[in-house]
Amino acid sequence: MIDCDVHPQIGDADELLAYIEPAQREWFASQVFFGLPGYPWAHPSSWYRQDLETRNGIPGGDAASVARELLDPSGTEIGVLNADDAITVSLMPSPYRAAAFARAHNDWIRERWLDADPRLRGGILVPAQDPSAAAAEIRRVAEDERFVHVVLVGGSERPYGEPRYLPIFEAAAECGLPVAIHSGGEGLGISAPPGGAGPVTFYIEWHTLGSACSIMAHLVSLLVHGTFERLPTLRVLLMEGGIAWLPGILWRLDTNWRGLRSEVPWLDRKPSEAAREHVRFSTQPLEHTDGEDALLFEMLEAAGAPQILCFASDYPHWDFDDPAFMLRRLPEAWREPVLHGNAEAFYGARLGLTRA
């Protein structure tokens, strides 16, 4: 089993601060949670699986916890670490602070996590508000093959197909790395409000709309800007934005493309075809369907499932998908590709499975 979405928590702030360059360390140490933008919408009780919370610590705060609580019991072969709250680094007002923090976080992941457990792989954190700095960070970190994709946050100033972000995607493609866009941060810091209708009221709204809408927007943006025509080897993984909406948004986009292609005349095939070829989706959180799973899976097949789906647990968050539960829920023919094969093909040799 390959788990594309494991969230390493910063269990010891001082440990991470030691990786910040000396001239910026005091600034980061004196901020609330490293100066990362905070959430106006908070989970009413806990962001985490409460069975894993300890009195003094948060779950998933070190590699040993992840091994004990996730990898060992589920028999997970590979777990990809995607920065947790730290993915909002791209929403900090200062690109200089953001670049320093991303750099420190990547080095911290390499030494404290990847060196600690051979099953772990890393996502490269980048300061997306400064795309050239982000591209430089990708090229620096990509030299370590245990980093298997670039992580961008769902919350953004503009959708990621905008040409200003091209250096990020070019660097990723050049290094043979997919780009994972993970929901989160919508409405925080310098990002646009979540949902598209103005700031929402509740966490339940933010969690329902914010993450799904940003992922939809990035998907459509990357497709209509012709990102995959520019970069034919680029692969993108969209994470934690839900997937039941996927057939609908692709049908809608294809329909609009037929009548509006003069606006984006570089698209000479249906946008959904590029999506099938270049884009993958993490399963978590797979929508609960009130007993209509067969309908869900049939619809997803219209969008290219099971080939487009990769398993993700989202450990240790409250809305995680338990690997054993997912194994039971998926149609039998989907289990191997979704839990393993699709991710292996998506990441390729960099995953390290062939070197064993």
Next chain:
Amino acid sequence: MTDWVDVGPAAELEEAGRIVARVGGREVGVVRDPADGSVWGIRNRCPHHGGPLCLGRVREREAGVPGRYELSGRRILRCPWHGWEFDLETGRCLDEPSLRAAVYPARVADGRVTLLV
């Protein structure tokens, strides 16, 4: 069996850009490309939703690479309802090849427009 059928005066086609007539129970039309004056016969019913295809514009289809707009050199008829684009020679919808409108040879001679149907 096909015949050349008179569908109206050339002056009307030139002025309006199109001329529509009912032939054998079907609405057919001739559209004129304002760029070179060429004329094209096509059924006046879009295979998408049934819109009056001949009331659309004959124009050049765009092309390009990401971020750069170019002209393709290809003249098309754009349906006035949803904007889907049709090849004038084949009647094929360029972005939905499963759809095709019937096309007919058309010509202008002696001040009249005729269509082979």
